[in-house]
Amino acid sequence: MTSPDTPRLAAITARLRERGYRITPQRLAILRVLAESPDHPTVETVYRRLLPDIPDLSLATVYKTIAALKACGEVLELQFSDRDNRYDAARPEPHPHLICQGCGAVADPELPGVEAMAKALARATGYSILTHRLDFFGLCPKCQIKRDKPDQASPPDPSEKK
Ligand SMILES: [Zn+2]
Numbered sequence: 001m002t003s004p005d006t007p008r009l010a011a012i013t014a015r016l017r018e019r020g021y022r023i024t025p026q027r028l029a030i031l032r033v034l035a036e037s038p039d040h041p042t043v044e045t046v047y048r049r050l051l052p053d054i055p056d057l058s059l060a061t062v063y064k065t066i067a068a069l070k071a072c073g074e075v076l077e078l079q080f081s082d083r084d085n086r087y088d089a090a091r092p093e094p095h096p097h098l099i100c101q102g103c104g105a106v107a108d109p110e111l112p113g114v115e116a117m118a119k120a121l122a123r124a125t126g127y128s129i130l131t132h133r134l135d136f137f138g139l140c141p142k143c144q145i146k147r148d149k150p151d152q153a154s155p156p157d158p159s160e161k162k
């Protein structure tokens, strides 16, 4: 909890303070998880990650902190009809996502050209584009191994097979 702020965490806390939010130690811990987790955690995930360090943390505090981030435009919320919302405070601007239908992993693919597509669409239609959402659904490499070999309890990490 004493590690120095990353640039993104510093930007988030500055923005919240500007808007009159108090940065309590609990809020800071929540913001740190949200700003530094590449896996797009749910509210529950953030809560469970922090509970060992902050036993008196409440789920409501996590919800309220995310609401503050949303009010400041500093988090991207991904809503789903069949699963819990996921949050990306590392990259609050709209960007495409890869979503595993097996384990629920959510990743940020490098996909150039999306912004250009939005601009071209605005030009072609006369719409002013405010935001966009592009999700790719499928099975991550680990879940593909599980599907092909269901007996194999823990598939090897593909990055170790060199
Ligand atoms: Zn998966």
Ligand SMILES: [Zn+2]
Pocket: 040, 088, 091, 095, 096, 097, 107, 108
């Ligand atoms: Zn993302």
